[in-house]
Amino acid sequence: METKETVQVNSESVFNVTDLSVSYGDFVAIKNVNMDITKNKITAFIGPSGCGKSTLIRSFNRMNDLILGAKVNGTITYQGVDLYDKMVDPVQVRRRIGMVFQKPNPFPKTIKENITFGLKVNNMTDNMDDRVEKALTQAALWDEVKDDLDKNALELSGGQQQRLCIARTIAVEPDTILMDEPCSALDPVATKKIEDLMQELVKEFSILIVTHNMQQASRSSDYCAFFTTKTSDDGKRRTGELVEFNETSVMFTTPDKELTEQYISGRFG
Amino acid sequence: MENVNDLRDQLTKTITRPIEKIVKFFITASAFAAILISISIIFTLLTEAINFFQDPAVTFKGYFTATRWTPTFQNPEYGVIVLISSTLYIAVIACLISFPLGLFSAIYLSEFATKRTRKVIKPVLEVLAGVPTVVFGYFALNWITPNIIQRFIPGTGVFNALSAGIAVGIMIIPTVASISDDALNAVPNSLRNGSLALGATRRITSLKIMFPAALSGIIASFILGFSRAIGETMIVTIAGGQYPELNLDPRSAMYTITSSIVNVSLGDTPHGTTAYNALFALGITLFIMTFILNIGSDYIARKYRKEYE
C-alpha cells in the first residue's frame, strides 16, 4: 500500500500491528490486521457494529486479557516492545496506555478520589493536589468542578463524568489514550466538548478512538482505519477485517476501496 | 525517545506486595473452609455413629426393625423406624399445608398482584420466614392446639402431631412461596403475553401456561420445603411430644428424629455412652435424608434454569 509507506516515512509510530487476530473460544472476532499507529496523532477506527473494532482497541492495553477464553495471535509492538511478550506485565502496560470507555464509569466516590485513585496505585503520591488540578485543567473540567472536588462524581452530568474519566486517565501520565466510543452516550454539546478536548490532548498524547460516527471521524482524526465484517462461506461465522487504513483526508475524499466509499457515503453499514 | 530496553524493563517489572499475598491466602482459605466444614460434619457424625453400632446392645438389624425408641430405658431399644415414620408423618402434614398455600401465594404474587401489593406482601413473607422456630413451637402448643385442634377434634392431647405439623407447614410457606415465585418470574414474559394475546384468561394462562413452564422450579421448592420440614427441630420438640412407639394417629404425640436428638442430649449422656453415640447415629440418618433431598432440589432447579438460558 502506498499510503502505508508515507505514514512510515512521515512520522514515528507508537504501535506496530502485525498479522493480528483476536478470538474468543471458537469465535474469531477480527483477523489479519496490519497497521502502524502514528505518535501524537488521532487514529480513528470506524466500521459497522460487530466488525471487531472495540475488540481490537482493547488489545492495545491488554484489556482483552480479562475476558475468559480471549486469545490474541500476531504481534503488537509498543515503541518496539512486544506487548504480548510473556514477561510483560499488563498492569504496567495499562499505566502507560490509558483507556476511556463507552459509558462514563466514574467510581462512586468524590471527584477528587476519582483522580487520586490512579495516582495512588501508581505511587505518584507527591503533590497530589497539584496533579489533581493539572489533570482536571487538561481535561477542561477544572473550572466547572474546582469548588466541589468533594462532591460525589455520580452527581456530575454525563459529559462531565466522561471528562472526569479522561482526567483520571491523563493524571497518571500515560503516553497513549485509547477511547472506545467515548461520545456514544453523550449529547451533541458534550460530544463537541470532548472532540475539542481531543485536539488539545493530541499535542501531548497519541490517541486511538473507536467511533461509529463518521462525522466525528472525519472532523477529528488524522488517520482512519475502516473495518468491516466478512461472513464465512457457510454463513455461520462473522469475522472483522481491516479494509482500508489511510490519512483521514484521503479516505474521506478519494478512498482506495469501493467498500470504503460505499460505507462513507452511507450506502451500507 | 526512550530506549527500547529501558521500556521493556519497565513493562516487565511486576510489583509483588507481601500483604497482597497474605490477604489472598486468607480469602482462599476462607473459601476452602466450606469443604472443611462439610468433611468435618460427615467425619464426626460417622465416627461416633460407628461407635454406636459397635455396642452389643445395638444391632444394625434392630436399628431398622425395632418398633420402640427407648435408649435411656433399662432395656434400651433403638428402633429408628419409629422416629423416621414420625418425622415423615409430620413433614407430610406440613407439606399438605405449605405446598398449596405457598404455591398459590406465589401464583398470586407473580401473576396477579400489582407492584404495590407485592411490595407489601413480600416483606410480610420475609418476616414470617424470619420468625424463630421456638416461637412457632410456642404458637403451636399454646394457640393452635387449644384454639383449633382441640376445639374441632375433641380428645386430642396437649402434644400432638397435627399441631406440630401445621406449625411446621406455616414455617415453610415462605420457602415454597419465594422459590416458586422466582421460578414463575423466570419464565420469559413472551410466553405469558403470547397466551394472553390468544385470548386465554389469566386463570388459564397461570394454570396451563405458567405453571407447567415453571414446574421444575416449583418442584425444587417443594423438595426443599420437605427437606426443611424433616430437619425442623424446635417446633416438633415443643409441640409434637415424645411418644416412643410406632403409631399413626395424628391426634397423638409422636417422636421425630430431631426431637429425640434434643431429648437424648438433655438427659444425662456423658461422652462415650451408647446414648451419646446414638445422637450421632440419628444425626447421620437425618443428614443423609436431607442431603439427598437438597441435592435433588438443587439439581432440578439448575436443570430448569438452563432451559431458559
Next chain:
Amino acid sequence: MPESIEKNMSNETLITGKKAENAIKESLFLFTLYICVTIAILTLMTLIYDVLSTGTTRLTSDYEVGLITKIQIDNPIDFLTTLDSRYPDRAGIGPAFAGTVWLMIIVVSVTFPFGTGAAIYLQEFAPKNKITRFIELNLTNLAGVPSVIYGLLGLAVFVRLAGFGRSVLSGGLTLTLLILPVVIVASREALKAVPDTIRQGALALGATKFQAVFRQVVPSAIPGMVTGMVLGLSRAIGETAPLIFMGALTYVNYFPDTPLSGFTAIPIQVYNWIGYPQAEWKETASAGIILLLGLLLIMNSLAIFIRNRYEKDL
C-alpha cells in the same frame, strides 16, 4: 387448553359480553389465591397478637402474689436486667440477654472476615474450574443442613475436640458455622451487583487486580455485605436447637464474664419457660418472645435501611 381458549374467544362471548361461566371460574380462582395469601398473613398477625397480648400483661400489670407484691418485675427494663427465678412473676431474662449479646459479638467477629473473605475469593478471584464448582456445591448443601446437625458438630469439635467446653465460645462458633453459607451467598450477591465498568475503570488506570477489587469493588459492596451479615445474624439470634448441645439449657443463672463461661440465650430461656406447666410461665415466655421479635425487628429494619440508602447511591 385450546378448547378453553376457543370457548373464551367465541363470537357470542365477544358480542354479548356473557362470560358468566368463565367469569365465575376466574373469580373463584382469584378468590382461592386471595384466601391463600390471606391465611399466610393472618397467621403471622395471629401469632404476633397472641404473643403481644399475653406477654404485655406480664410486663405492665400488677400482680397479686401473696404479700410480697413489691418484688415482682412489671416493666421491660427490669425484665431485661434481672436474673431468672423460680417464681414466674419475678423471673427476668438478664443472663439470657447477656448470653445472646456475647454470642452475637463472637459470631460477628468470626463470620465477617471469613464470610466476606470467602465471598471475595469466589466472586472475584476464583478460577472457573471444578474445584470452585465443588466449593459452591458444598456451600449450597451446607445452607440446607438442619441446624441441629450443626449442634452435633459443635459438640464434637468445639466442646470436646478443641476443649472449649460447654461455653459461650463454643456456642458462638457453632452459630458461625451455621450462618457462614448464608453470609457468603449474600456477600457474593453484593459483589455481583457492583458494575463491571468499575473493575475495568480501575484496571485501565494501571491498578492490579488486587487493588481494583479491594479499593474499588469491595468498598462499593460493603453496604450489601453488611446487610447480608445482619440478616445472617438475625437467623443466628433465634437459633435454639444447636445451642442445646452447648449446655445452654442447664440452669444458668449468672452473667457470662469470659468466652469460656457457661451461658444461656434468649431463645433457650424461652424454650425453658414454655416447658413449665403453670399458666403464669406462659406469660413470661411471651415476654421473652416479645424481646426476641423486637430484636429481630430492629435488625431487619437496620438491614432494610442500609439497603435503601445504598440503592440510592448507585
